[in-house]
Amino acid sequence: METSIWRALFYLVGIMAFAALNAAYLVWCERKGAARIQRRSGPTEVGYEGLLQPLADGLKLMSKQLLVPRSVDGIIFRLAPVLAMIPGITSLVVIPFSGNIQARAMELSLLLIFALASLGMIAILLGGWASGNKYAIISSARAVSQNLAYEIPMLLTAITVVMISGSMNLREIALDQQGGFWQWNIFRLENGHFLTMWVSFIIFFICSVAETNRAPFDMAEAESELVAGYMTEYGSMGYGLFMMGEYINIVVGACLTATLFLGGWDCPFGLTSGVWWFILKIYILIFTVIWIRWTYPRTQIYRLLNLSWKILIPFAMANLLITAALIKVF
Amino acid sequence: MNSYWSDIINGGKSLVVGLGITAREFFKPVVTEQYPWETPTMLPRFRGHIELIGNEETGAPNCVVCGMCQRACPSNCISLDGQKAEGGKGKVLTRYILDFTKCSLCGSCVESCNFNALRFSREYNLASFDKNDFVMDLMKRLEDQNRCKH
Amino acid sequence: MDLTETTRAALAALFPGATAPAAPATEDETTSAAAEPAPLGVSVLDPARAGTWLAVHCRPDQVVEAARILDGQGFFLESIAGVDWPDSGQMEVLYDYNRLGGATCRVLVHARVARDEPVLPTISSVFPAADWHERETFDFYGIRFEGHANLIRILLPEDADFHPLRKDYLP
């Protein structure tokens, strides 16, 4: 990995473009997907089939004035949305899009992503606390307890993958799964991993949905209860940054799930593996997240925590033990 | 303990069934009507604001200025007056103002008119920036209708 | 109907002293609402015509007693309504009770108070439902209910100083 300036610039612009475009057009996908599920047609006016709608929204958000209420802690109020964006984008650095497209292949890249994920939670807490609004404070308290509760099963299931592929470097994990879908961690035939892997895939997927505060776990930004949760006091780009942060976190969650379980950039039949397969897998996972959001009602905070502490964590631990046993046996 | 397992199994099943239903709905055609391009057709008995009925040949309103509708209206939105007809029998309508901002479309006026002079129009897109646009002169409206009929 | 009879017997206990109240002959014009107050006592009415099975005319202070009797019989408080009789200088409060489930027997309790000093004991201790209904009657008529937890206006703005449903109220 030579560190020429052009390469750094290329990846810097590439990641920023990938993040921004994704954030904008995921909003479009969500609105179109939700509309289709609800038998209506979604945005159709701005541009062909509403394709320019995200652009229009972006311009509108940027042109609006960011109101900073008087009773608000100015610095933290402005800092929180930016802080919500940073972890999302920086974790894109270590995601292996394909064999040779990866900004920086670091040894402990999996650990970096989890560290940044908890940073995102702090941004929500700061945003809720700084806006001094009662609804925002309740929502940030909920967000913290929810993210904490879902960090643990996520780590446990990630450890099972690390045990199998032997390294924390996402690049090695992805390389380890090359060569056809029977090589992917989820269906891995060799020494019987497929028994436990699909369980950890499901748990990991549930936790990634919960981690990004997406329905049915959107306790933090519960529209019908807490008005708009921690985003209540935010106006134009403050709200815009929080939304972009949320969508980028979804993209990162999907990338992580694809790399850990679905074999990264590997083609299902081991022939033309490349970045397109990786993009395809991400968008299938993202569509599932959207699909889940428009199907289920929201859980209640204690049921949510019970689900994590009483069901996900025991299952994740049992899964961990079985995987360890399987490795030992074979 | 078994409620723990039954919760997981039944719960999981109900979640998957739910996803199945929304997936099936996802591929079904769109139900909504794309309003500006497909305008809805109003049903015969739709209650728009009231309008005068002119008889076919002369196009003059059937109204004989008896004022029954003015009295029947609960929110007195109708104000009308007329003058003696030249031939000396009966009255001719000169002014018929409907203040649609106060009208609650109850139909008492149409019901109380025994001379078949009032009916509900089928206007439904009545948006405007100015309140006075809703103080309607039904005489002028009848003349416009007659003019565009010939 | 046995329910009407048992309720009537129970309510008759309200008027021990009074001579046998008018036998349950339904008054000729069923429910005389003329200005002069009807005689104290219980009278059976024709439900198809008036919608109520029993009408009880009692003194204002017996209102809580009547509520307790009906509570014992398993009735629930349907509504409290005030009526303003300016020409006879009186205010009237109507309590509607009905059975929740089982046979239906609506009981209407009339209580008349002087118009310039309308005060009645509250029955919210017996029926918590009365809490809001009494606040509303106070809000519209200015009838004060003694012993009510927080007798403040419920529907009109707090700083309103008028009682709109009084007949002499001019906006």
Next chain:
Amino acid sequence: MNVPVHLRPDETFVLNLGPQHPATHGVLRVKLTMDGEYIVQAEPVLGYIHRMHEKLAEAGTFAQFMPNTARMDYLHALAFNHGWALVVEKAAGIEVPERAEYIRVITVELNRIASHLLWWAAFLLDLGGFTPLLYAFDDREQIIDLLERVTGSRLTYCYMRFGGVYNDIDDEFITGTRAFIQRLRGRLPRIYHDLVTHNIILIKRIKDIGFVSAEQCRRYGATGPVARGSGISYDVRKNEPYSVYPEFDFDIPVFPEGDSMARYMVRMHEIEQSLRIIEQALDKLPGGPVMGKAPKMLKPEAGYYYSAVETARGSLGHRLVCDGGKNPYKLKLRSPTFSNLSLFGEVAEGMLLADALAFMGSLDLVIPEIDR
């Protein structure tokens, strides 16, 4: 059960739920004293949409109050029309022809289904499910078109007159209603029950939440689905039959549990019962006039009159006092939601904010009907 966990009873803060809040579906304000996310004390504050209908009734004649009745509970406006028509017909002694009674029952029951569908949509919206709203509005639109065909308006109907109805129903309405009944019966098990009622997330969200005992219902005067959800079998159509309801056989869904799930199931079963009523009413629809003879200017005899009608939310009472003049002397509107909401303060203590909103959603509140 929601055992109130008061961590810091001294450090409570007041949270204003409303009057402008997505979950109150109208301008209701609930002053919540909160300890963290637990409600220590809840007190609904009313009057934000109070229009003093009772004074309007005294100002106009009997017929001129009919449009006002539809503006109180606009989800079940026809039942309010029916209640007002019933009490005045009782007072003035007007006969209603058989066909008009049947048309009244058909339109009221259709309106009840539309009201329950909208409640179901708004209730799911409060719980975070956005899609069921669109499916319910798709069905409700069929009913609204049917009722628009015969009454002319979509939401605030002014269709009933003293002695009958404004105009007759035509064959298109009858075939349209039968088609609607088949369509809804087909969709109920799949879209309404499989997608939502059996969904584990919804069950966990509303089971054992907001327990209301039968005694509480009686002391607070709660009627309708709230009472039937707590095991009280009280439905005005059965207990105090009016109009032609005795001629149909339908049963009253009663669930003894008393939690939000019970109230939910009561309303879902009531939709099916209303479909049965409409079907029987369409089969037995007699011919004949639609409007009985009623004097133009009504002067009912002096006296106290009361009529109770079963709306989608409970028993609606009209306490009418006439003094023989052409205006009602005094009209007290006993609105069901007014009493149903009065027990919110007592039940919501110790609940979580999210549960309290689920409980408020299960009470099916329509705020203009509370404030009148």
